[in-house]
Amino acid sequence: MKTLPFKILLTIFAILFLFCQPLHAQNTEEYNRAYNDYLFSYDQYRQAYDKYVVAKQSYLSYKTLTSKTEAFAETLKMLQARDEVLRTYLIALRLKLAQTTAIINYQQNILYLNLDSDIIFYNKHQAELTSAGTLEDLLILSANAEKYYQQTEVLIYKTLAEIISSKEVFFQNKINEEVKKIKDKINSIREKGDKDTVKAERWLLEAENRLTRSIEKIRDSQQLLTKINSFDRDKTKLFNQALFVLSESHQYLKEANSYLKELVAELKNAD
Amino acid sequence: MPTENLPDQNFDKILDFDKIQVGETKPKPEFFCVGKYKIKQKSVFLTTGIVAVCLIVLALLLNTLLKPKVKSEPTPTPTPTPIPTLVPIIAPSFYATDSAILSLEEEIKKTEIDLLNTDLKESSLNPPALDMNIKF
Numbered sequence: 001m002k003t004l005p006f007k008i009l010l011t012i013f014a015i016l017f018l019f020c021q022p023l024h025a026q027n028t029e030e031y032n033r034a035y036n037d038y039l040f041s042y043d044q045y046r047q048a049y050d051k052y053v054v055a056k057q058s059y060l061s062y063k064t065l066t067s068k069t070e071a072f073a074e075t076l077k078m079l080q081a082r083d084e085v086l087r088t089y090l091i092a093l094r095l096k097l098a099q100t101t102a103i104i105n106y107q108q109n110i111l112y113l114n115l116d117s118d119i120i121f122y123n124k125h126q127a128e129l130t131s132a133g134t135l136e137d138l139l140i141l142s143a144n145a146e147k148y149y150q151q152t153e154v155l156i157y158k159t160l161a162e163i164i165s166s167k168e169v170f171f172q173n174k175i176n177e178e179v180k181k182i183k184d185k186i187n188s189i190r191e192k193g194d195k196d197t198v199k200a201e202r203w204l205l206e207a208e209n210r211l212t213r214s215i216e217k218i219r220d221s222q223q224l225l226t227k228i229n230s231f232d233r234d235k236t237k238l239f240n241q242a243l244f245v246l247s248e249s250h251q252y253l254k255e256a257n258s259y260l261k262e263l264v265a266e267l268k269n270a271d
Numbered sequence: 272m273p274t275e276n277l278p279d280q281n282f283d284k285i286l287d288f289d290k291i292q293v294g295e296t297k298p299k300p301e302f303f304c305v306g307k308y309k310i311k312q313k314s315v316f317l318t319t320g321i322v323a324v325c326l327i328v329l330a331l332l333l334n335t336l337l338k339p340k341v342k343s344e345p346t347p348t349p350t351p352t353p354i355p356t357l358v359p360i361i362a363p364s365f366y367a368t369d370s371a372i373l374s375l376e377e378e379i380k381k382t383e384i385d386l387l388n389t390d391l392k393e394s395s396l397n398p399p400a401l402d403m404n405i406k407f
Binding site: 035038042045049056059060071075078079082085086089092093096135139142143146149153156157160163164167171174175178181182185189194195243246247250253254257258260261264267268269270271 | 361362363364365366367371372375376378379380382383385386387389391392393395396398399401402403404405406407
């Protein structure tokens with residue numbers, strides 16, 4: 001009878017363990033679902049856009065009431081599809097940010113808030129489109145969305161850069177931990193005095209140097225991203241420059257890790 | 272009667288007009304005349320053909336037999352060469368089997384693989400190409 005509560009606890013724990021999915025796997029599943037929704041809505045938008053182009057050409061050629069009605073209907077569908085694409089894309093982007101970043105910092109909090117507000121905007125805009133009575137009303141509403149998209153585009157690039165930076169920071173922390181462990185090991189070997197550690201210490205300095213350069217490159221990329229604003233015509237150019245700097249940071253991380261690999265091999269070698 | 276104006280009375284030379292085909296002026300000779308001897312044309316052509324074929328065959332045989340032989344060398348087998356490592360383990364130190372060192376080594380190898388496999392550009396999340404200039 002004394003063991004019964006323990007058995008009950010064990011059973012409850014086993015049931016919870018079996019039915020509770022790990023958080024990371026759940027995040028990945030959610031992201032995959034959101035990404036598939038985005039791809040589907042983009043496909044719908046492309047189809048609606050093709051029909052819109054045909055209806056527009058027809059109206060511009062004939063200028064009849066029938067062609068105008070047709071153009072109105074197809075433009076409405078296309079604009080709703082466009083808002084749906086942006087809404088699903090931003091949801092997928094938000095989930096990717098959540099999947100990649102472990103500890104939320106101030107910068108990421110701002111991004112989450114802005115992403116949420118943009119998702120709400122495009123959802124609301126989609127509903128507003130149905131209230132448009134004429135083609136001219138539709139064009140006015142479309143122009144509002146297009147103006148708003150200028151700042152959405154900046155947010156997209158900043159979020160993408162944050163996702164990539166987070167990966168770099170993850171690797172930096174990992175390599176930093178490896179450096180600490182190797183440093184402790186080298187110190188203990190030096191204290192024992194059974195192996196020469198001069199070469200290993202020199203190589204460790206080289207690895208730390210590479211790690212420092214990687215951190216500097218991430219800061220440089222963040223500086224570049226602050227320059228992107230909604231008035232820039234070519235936001236992609238600045239984003240690509242930031243991406244290039246992040247790739248340099250990645251290269252430094254690879255070098256640092258490679259040096260640590262050599263260092264370990266050196267420690268395994270006799271003098 | 273004067274004999275100088277008389278035509279040739281050699282009747283052996285007269286053509287047999289019944290046998291001659293239309294368009295044919297004279298019959299084909301069947302013999303080659305070589306001095307006093309007559310040789311059949313058919314036999315001449317046949318002999319020439321056989322001799323020519325024999326000469327060609329002889330020439331080919333001589334060519335293959337008298338061609339200088341190329342000494343065939345044995346194909347070299349590649350000798351295995353050791354793959355160079357970053358720092359070759361010449362002689363293992365006391366720490367070659369140290370558990371902390373070995374676990375560190377595994378960690379570093381895993382990090383190396385992760386670094387190589389990371390998609391830095393996140394190209395699947397590029398902003399969608401949308402027409403943001405709707406006008407009529």
